[in-house]
């Protein structure tokens with residue numbers, strides 16, 4: 001991020017419904033690298049630049065929350081150099097972007113099993129969370145060592161401990177109580193999921209939270225993703241009729 005936030009909303013139609021929470025599966029770095037005769041790590045480096053562009057655009061658009069899927073619990077199965085490279089890239093990016101996040105009033109939170117990450121990365125996640133905690137602009141939720149099923153298991157464990165301690169009765173468990181045990185319980189559920197790279201799947205992403213999210217899959221590979229693609233996805237979202245299980249408006 002380079003400059004303080006300015007308005008980008010005038011690039012959208014006046015009646016456009018802007019989602020409060022956008023969540024992105026940043027896919028296609030490997031394919032982008034292959035197409036350019038580069039290494040997979042070069043693809044991830046370029047993916048970092050796309051993340052910067054999108055964070056900046058979301059801040060300018062007044063989006064409340066942006067969730068970015070940076071490393072899944074399944075990604076440990078990739079070759080060791082790629083796993084280590086990704087850990088270093090995420091740590092370096094956060095160190096380098098901290099000042100810009102503060103300047104742009106972005107509050108950073110990390111979601112995932114951070115206890116299994118390298119110590120130095122854990123420290124940076126803690127530091128950036130702490131140093132941006134007072135900001136009240138865009139919330140950037142970075143998913144690192146994240147899995148949707150792992151999150152549901154972790155929430156269940158945490159709730160089960162309360163039941164075991166006698167603080168919660170099983171009969172009191174409802175969706176709201178359960179959601180309070182997720183990694184970032186204060187964030188609203190995503191309204192819009194964007195998946196660049198063309199794959200029509202959810203890849204263990206925010207499984208509890210996306211029950212009623214709108215999914216927009218785009219062919220563009222993540223390193224090529226720009227603010228224009230973001231605006232395109234938001235316009236597509238705005239054209240959808242969200243029903244949350246109800247009948248269409250006007251048919252009640």
Ligand code: FPP
Nearest residue numbers: 026027028029030031047048051070090093
């Ligand atoms: C998936 O593409 C991408 C990842 C597993 C890594 C995404 C991480 C970044 C872009 C770093 C961002 C860092 C910050 C701090 C925001 P892929 O490798 O699966 O691509 P492919 O499907 O083409 O092989």
